[in-house]
Amino acid sequence: MAERTPWSLSGALRGMFAKRTIDQDTWDDLETALITGDFGIDVTDEIVGDLRSKVARYNTTDPKDLQRMLRETLEERFSKLDSTLKLTERPAIVLVVGVNGVGKTTTIGKFAKFLANYNRTVVVGAADTFRAAAVEQVATWAERAGAHIVRPQQEGQDPASVAFQTVEYAKRNNIEIAIIDTAGRLQTKGGLMDELTKIRRVIEKQAPVSEVLLVLDATTGQNGLLQAEAFIEHAGVTGLVLTKLDGSAKAGFVLAVQERTGIPIKLIGQGEGINDLTGFTPHVFVQNLIG
Amino acid sequence: MATFGNLSDRLAETFRNLRTKGKLSPADVDTTVREIRRALLDADVALEVVKDFTGKVRERALGDEVNKALNPAQQVVQIVNEELIAILGGEARKIQFAKKPPTIIMLAGLQGAGKTTLAGKLAKWLAKQQHTPLLVAADLQRPNAVQQLQVVAGQAGVAVYAPEPGNGVGNPVTVARDSIKWAIDKQYDVVIVDTAGRLGVDADMMKQAADIRKAVQPDEVLFVIDAMIGQDAVATAKAFQDGVDFTGVVLTKLDGDARGGAALSVASVTGRPIIFASTGESLDDFEPFHPDRMASRILDLGDILTLIEQAQGAFDEEEAAKVAEKFRTDSFTLDDFLGQMQQLRGAGSLKKMIGMLPGAGAMKEQLNNFDEREIVRTEAIIQSMTKAERTNPKLLNGSRRVRIARGSGMTVTDVNQLVQRFEQASKMMKTVAKGGVPQIPGMGPMVGAGFAGGRGKKVQAKKGSKSGNPAKRAAQNAAIASGEKLPGAGGAEAGAPAGSGFGLGGGRGSAPAGGPSEKELESLQKFLGR
Numbered sequence: 001m002a003e004r005t006p007w008s009l010s011g012a013l014r015g016m017f018a019k020r021t022i023d024q025d026t027w028d029d030l031e032t033a034l035i036t037g038d039f040g041i042d043v044t045d046e047i048v049g050d051l052r053s054k055v056a057r058y059n060t061t062d063p064k065d066l067q068r069m070l071r072e073t074l075e076e077r078f079s080k081l082d083s084t085l086k087l088t089e090r091p092a093i094v095l096v097v098g099v100n101g102v103g104k105t106t107t108i109g110k111f112a113k114f115l116a117n118y119n120r121t122v123v124v125g126a127a128d129t130f131r132a133a134a135v136e137q138v139a140t141w142a143e144r145a146g147a148h149i150v151r152p153q154q155e156g157q158d159p160a161s162v163a164f165q166t167v168e169y170a171k172r173n174n175i176e177i178a179i180i181d182t183a184g185r186l187q188t189k190g191g192l193m194d195e196l197t198k199i200r201r202v203i204e205k206q207a208p209v210s211e212v213l214l215v216l217d218a219t220t221g222q223n224g225l226l227q228a229e230a231f232i233e234h235a236g237v238t239g240l241v242l243t244k245l246d247g248s249a250k251a252g253f254v255l256a257v258q259e260r261t262g263i264p265i266k267l268i269g270q271g272e273g274i275n276d277l278t279g280f281t282p283h284v285f286v287q288n289l290i291g
Numbered sequence: 292m293a294t295f296g297n298l299s300d301r302l303a304e305t306f307r308n309l310r311t312k313g314k315l316s317p318a319d320v321d322t323t324v325r326e327i328r329r330a331l332l333d334a335d336v337a338l339e340v341v342k343d344f345t346g347k348v349r350e351r352a353l354g355d356e357v358n359k360a361l362n363p364a365q366q367v368v369q370i371v372n373e374e375l376i377a378i379l380g381g382e383a384r385k386i387q388f389a390k391k392p393p394t395i396i397m398l399a400g401l402q403g404a405g406k407t408t409l410a411g412k413l414a415k416w417l418a419k420q421q422h423t424p425l426l427v428a429a430d431l432q433r434p435n436a437v438q439q440l441q442v443v444a445g446q447a448g449v450a451v452y453a454p455e456p457g458n459g460v461g462n463p464v465t466v467a468r469d470s471i472k473w474a475i476d477k478q479y480d481v482v483i484v485d486t487a488g489r490l491g492v493d494a495d496m497m498k499q500a501a502d503i504r505k506a507v508q509p510d511e512v513l514f515v516i517d518a519m520i521g522q523d524a525v526a527t528a529k530a531f532q533d534g535v536d537f538t539g540v541v542l543t544k545l546d547g548d549a550r551g552g553a554a555l556s557v558a559s560v561t562g563r564p565i566i567f568a569s570t571g572e573s574l575d576d577f578e579p580f581h582p583d584r585m586a587s588r589i590l591d592l593g594d595i596l597t598l599i600e601q602a603q604g605a606f607d608e609e610e611a612a613k614v615a616e617k618f619r620t621d622s623f624t625l626d627d628f629l630g631q632m633q634q635l636r637g638a639g640s641l642k643k644m645i646g647m648l649p650g651a652g653a654m655k656e657q658l659n660n661f662d663e664r665e666i667v668r669t670e671a672i673i674q675s676m677t678k679a680e681r682t683n684p685k686l687l688n689g690s691r692r693v694r695i696a697r698g699s700g701m702t703v704t705d706v707n708q709l710v711q712r713f714e715q716a717s718k719m720m721k722t723v724a725k726g727g728v729p730q731i732p733g734m735g736p737m738v739g740a741g742f743a744g745g746r747g748k749k750v751q752a753k754k755g756s757k758s759g760n761p762a763k764r765a766a767q768n769a770a771i772a773s774g775e776k777l778p779g780a781g782g783a784e785a786g787a788p789a790g791s792g793f794g795l796g797g798g799r800g801s802a803p804a805g806g807p808s809e810k811e812l813e814s815l816q817k818f819l820g821r
Contacts, residue, residue: 035522132438132442222335248490
């Protein structure tokens with residue numbers, strides 16, 4: 001795609017680091033940049049306080065040092081958790097969950113392709129039987145990624161039964177990885193969240209679930225934390241996927257999510273193309289974030 | 292949830308020590324403004340908007356206005372509320388129809404904002420008002436977006452124009468242009484153009500949106516935005532304003548627990564009004580946007596007006612009068628109890644309704660613990676009783692109770708509890724219906740009690756009292772407003788989930804008689820906001 005501004009705080013930070021000394025404006029700018037990056041007021045205060053004390057300790061006035069320290073702080077905080085996907089079971093079952101419109105289906109398409117690139121056989125279970133044309137959407141993606149697909153046999157079928165059939169299919173045909181799509185649901189809908197628990201329970205009758213990936217939209221604000229907490233409680237999330245990072249949002253809220261919940265970010269989506277999904281590397285992520 | 296305290300709570304905290312003081316010192320105001328700032332940022336209001344906003348609040352808070360006030364905390368909440376409403380656009384704006392049909396409405400927004408679903412909701416809403424909308428599938432980008440729109444159109448019972456299969460095939464600009472001719476030909480009076488989701492930073496796609504706009508000359512361009520969006524709302528809204536120049540905003544996914552600070556940011560940064568709000572998965576969960584209600588939501592002051600409207604929709608006035616009569620004559624039976632409960636369920640999710648009450652943010656935990664299925668279980672118990680037992684619960688001896696427990700899959704203890712609750716409730720109803728003040732165990736005087744815990748030790752009791760209390764207060768306020776005694780005022784205290792049904796039913800009963808005016812509600816909110 002032509003002329004895209006990269007998702008980065010660098011614009012906001014550039015002016016600040018270009019100055020000669022660290023002064024009150026620097027701190028204000030830093031705070032503004034972090035808040036605008038959706039880090040949330042608490043994390044922002046922590047980071048700014050932490051950096052202030054470091055600057056005082058090392059007795060520096062050079063914004064370059066501050067920039068380096070900021071990068072180190074963020075990298076350190078982002079890399080506390082292990083972000084490797086655990087797909088050693090056969091079949092490895094991956095359940096994909098999230099609120100409406102975060103990009104679950106697109107992520108599944110990209111993830112199937114991602115796995116296919118490593119010569120893994122993949123089956124996608126279209127267990128979003130609720131939203132209009134969701135099955136067709138995921139089928140199109142599966143086709144593009146060269147993955148198998150298990151469709152519901154009838155309209156409005158119980159998603160848990162589709163999930164069950166997907167696992168069955170994977171076992172019967174010796175497919176290595178089964179990815180199961182679920183309908184988007186807001187974390188406040190108790191009944192729908194219970195449905196998720198049920199899907200998981202039903203799958204586990206046949207095989208353990210290797211990964212439960214919660215898809216979070218980078219444009220989400222502080223509500224992301226509430227989403228994560230609810231989905232962890234009901235679906236036992238094991239990893240986060242961050243989507244739409246090709247926009248202008250910085251998704252700083254994931255730091256709070258990762259730290260409060262102890263669930264690592266595992267994958268990152270940065271575009272609508274089928275290859276726009278990568279693993280999470282704290283170094284690269286922070287590099288992109290602050291430039 | 293505990294991580295996000297709400298503004299009114301925080302203010303209350305800040306002002307706890309100032310209760311005795313008659314006026315605010317600049318230092319007090321600074322502390323307060325800082326709290327407001329934090330709370331707004333937690334609600335995802337954009338930083339630049341927050342700065343501007345807190346500046347205004349500080350100015351007004353230091354002015355005479357506050358010093359004259361009886362309770363400075365209340366006054367500050369009031370100021371904040373007014374300022375929020377001002378930013379959100381004051382009055383609700385209606386959609387502009389073209390003088391010469393068809394009226395053309397174009398939808399634009401980020402991926403996953405909910406455009407396609409919204410197109411269906413909007414179409415259904417228009418169809419209900421005797422319009423003949425046509426949905427146009429101009430999202431040819433996302434896999435199977437066209438099919439989705441067709442399905443949605445089918446559900447809404449409206450026509451759809453989809454000449455291209457989508458999935459990257461076809462030109463959305465051409466489709467949009469042709470759709471207008473088609474609409475004029477076939478005499479549709481509203482055309483809704485659904486476009487592909489696009490990022491604000493994607494120059495090519497923004498250009499495409501602008502081209503579509505040029506091609507169809509829409510009367511309204513609605514920018515669809517997810518209520519959960521964070522600080523990026525500003526950048527995105529600006530990009531869309533520059534790109535397609537929308538005329539109004541639609542806020543989606545408001546049924547979640549996001550505070551929806553984005554609404555404030557978008558309205559403030561672009562100066563465009565928010566016209567609609569979308570609040571659920573069903574095609575009927577769609578309503579015109581009310582700035583005052585959104586302000587209350589951001590402040591977590593509750594949304595009593597919507598609550599009353601929903602209750603009005605769900606409860607039958609005649610039925611309510613009948614129930615009141617039954618209370619008075621002491622002929623209220625378990626059957627009526629069941630009926631009330633079913634009516635309540637008809638009003639939609641109980642949680643959603645409770646969530647609209649003032650201070651609901653503070654009791655989110657209880658809300659989360661509250662199990663909607665409790666109602667189903669209670670229903671099961673009552674339905675396992677014979678007709679005679681329902682009319683006369685005194686018949687229920689030990690062996691009957693065992694049978695009922697087995698029949699409903701519950702334990703005898705559950706049955707006992709239900710019967711007990713029912714007896715308490717009907718006793719209270721009777722007192723209220725006769726004009727007395729009900730004695731509510733453990734409630735104490737109900738003036739300004741707030742939600743400060745310590746009440747309702749048992750989970751069971753908690754449900755009822757926590758949820759019911761404000762409902763009752765709302766109902767009572769409404770009763771005062773309309774000058775009549777409420778049959779169900781005490782019912783909410785009964786401790787059973789159904790108790791809330793009485794409270795709400797009562798609230799509804801009085802609402803048509805003029806209903807609580809804006810002003811009264813405001814004062815109620817202020818009162819509840821401490």
